Amino acid sequence: xxxxxxxxxxxxxxxxxxxxxxxxxxxxxxxxxxxxxxxxxxxxxxxxxxxxxxxxxxxxxxxxxxxxxxxxxxxxxxxxxxxxxxxxxxxxxxxxxxxxxxxxxxxxxxxxxxxxxxxxxxxxxxxxxxxxxxxxxxxxxxxxxxxxxxxxxxxxxxxxxxxxxxxxxxxxxxxxxxxxxxxxxxxxxxxxxxxxxxxxxxxxxxxxxxxxxxxxxxxxxxxxxxxxxxxxxxxxxxxxxxxxxxxx
Ligand code: ZN
Numbered sequence: 001x002x003x004x005x006x007x008x009x010x011x012x013x014x015x016x017x018x019x020x021x022x023x024x025x026x027x028x029x030x031x032x033x034x035x036x037x038x039x040x041x042x043x044x045x046x047x048x049x050x051x052x053x054x055x056x057x058x059x060x061x062x063x064x065x066x067x068x069x070x071x072x073x074x075x076x077x078x079x080x081x082x083x084x085x086x087x088x089x090x091x092x093x094x095x096x097x098x099x100x101x102x103x104x105x106x107x108x109x110x111x112x113x114x115x116x117x118x119x120x121x122x123x124x125x126x127x128x129x130x131x132x133x134x135x136x137x138x139x140x141x142x143x144x145x146x147x148x149x150x151x152x153x154x155x156x157x158x159x160x161x162x163x164x165x166x167x168x169x170x171x172x173x174x175x176x177x178x179x180x181x182x183x184x185x186x187x188x189x190x191x192x193x194x195x196x197x198x199x200x201x202x203x204x205x206x207x208x209x210x211x212x213x214x215x216x217x218x219x220x221x222x223x224x225x226x227x228x229x230x231x232x233x234x235x236x237x238x239x240x241x242x243x244x245x246x247x248x
Contacts (some may be wrong), residue, residue: 001029001030001209001210001211002026002027002028002029002030002053002207002208002209002210002211003028003029003030003031003032003109003113003207003208003210004023004028004030004031004032004205004207005031005032005033005034005188005190005205005206005207005208006019006031006032006033006034006051006056006190006193006205007033007035007036007043007061007117007146007147007148007149007189007190007191007192007193007197007205008033008034008035008036008148008149008151008191008192008193008194009033009036009037009038009047009050009192009193009194010036010037010038010039010040010041010047010192010193010194010195011037011038011040011042011043011044011046011087011194012040012041012042012043012047012193012194012195012203012222012227013041013043013046013047013050013156013227014222014223014224014226014227015193015203015222015224015227016047016051016193016194016203017048017050018042018203018220018221018222018223019203019205019218019222020050020054021220022205022218022220023205023207026207026216026218027108028207030055030057031054031055031057032056032057032058032099032109032115032146032208033051033055033056033057033058033059033115033146034058034059034061034105034115034116034117034146034147034148034149034190035058035059035060035061035062035063035064035102035105035115035117035123035148035149036061036062036063036064036117036148037051037058037061037063037064037081037099038064038091038099039061039063039064039066039067039083039084039087040063040080040083040102040194040195040236040240041083041194041195041227041231041236042227042230042231042233042234042236043230044067044087044090044091044095045092045095046091047100047194048091048095048098050166052098053206055169055210057107057109057115058102058118059102059105059107059115059116060099060102060103060117060123060147061104061117061118061123061148061238062103062117062118062123062124062149063080063084063087064099064102065086065099065123065168065203066084067084067087067091068095068096068098068099068100068102069088069096069100070100073085075124078126078237079237079239079240080240082236082237083237083240084234086203086234086235086236090130090234103110104123104181105123105202106120106127106140106145110210112143112144112210113142113143113144113145113146113208113231114140114142114145114146115145115146115147116145116146116147117147117148117149118147118148118149118150119132119135119136119147119149119180120136120139120140120145121135121136121139123149124149125149126149126150127147127149127150127156127189128152128186129158130152130156131143133156133158133187135160137158137185137187138189140185141185142160142185143180143182143184143186144180144185144186144188144208145146145185145186145187145188146188146189146190146206146208147187147188147189148189148190148192150189150197151191151192151195151196151197151198151213152189152191152197152198152233153189153190153191153196153198153204153206153217154188154189155178155186155187155188155189156186156187156188157181157184157185157186158170158184158185158186159184176217177214177215177216177217178214178215178217179213179214180213180214180215182214186215188206188208188215189206189216190205190206190217191204191205191206191219192204193205195240195243195244196247197243197247197248198247199246199247199248200219200247201224201244201245201246201247202220202221202222202247203219203220203221204217204218205217205218205220206218217222224244224245226243227240228244228245
């Protein structure tokens with residue numbers, strides 16, 4: 001069984017389509033999404049349609065929650081807040097309803113794996129450091145936890161002595177694979193489809209090959225100038241438009 005793992009699409013349909021195309025070449029059986037389908041980008045309707053067409057098992061992200069109106073973006077910076085209000089206005093009622101009904105993580109996928117948006121501690125928490133990872137390892141017996149929110153592709157592996165951080169190298173064209181070892185727990189971020197922040201502007205995703213017990217990380221180029229043009233036309237904040245080109 002091969003699971004195509006997506007996170008943080010952020011209304012970027014060009015990036016989503018590029019990832020789907022690459023994942024089809026690589027082969028997959030089912031799709032999992034760690035949330036933040038919308039927010040920031042210019043195509044929230046198309047992003048939701050895309051995720052639904054994939055039959056993705058998906059949880060909600062913080063942007064999905066506030067775009068749905070379940071919460072107000074009081075913790076958001078002014079750019080993100082403006083994008084939230086733009087997204088709300090752009091989404092027809094059935095789409096807002098879809099976001100409202102997305103389950104809150106953690107969500108069990110198999111006996112081995114679960115999905116969360118930010119962290120097991122809270123959907124809005126970030127896992128950036130080994131200390132963050134350690135706190136989350138204490139909260140689960142699952143070997144695999146897929147998370148998003150930070151927009152950094154990364155794997156944290158539980159070790160007997162503390163936790164070793166295994167940052168994923170970005171110097172690859174095809175993929176890098178990380179082995180799942182029995183007795184160890186992994187926290188895995190597939191990276192962001194629609195707004196990478198690790199300095200590489202290419203869209204990011206992962207495939208979990210359950211039979212081979214490994215996680216494959218992929219990066220794909222997409223037409224980000226088209227996404228930027230649409231954002232300009234929608235009068236979305238310049239800061240959000242510029243950052244796509246820098247992957248920051
Ligand atoms: Zn996000």
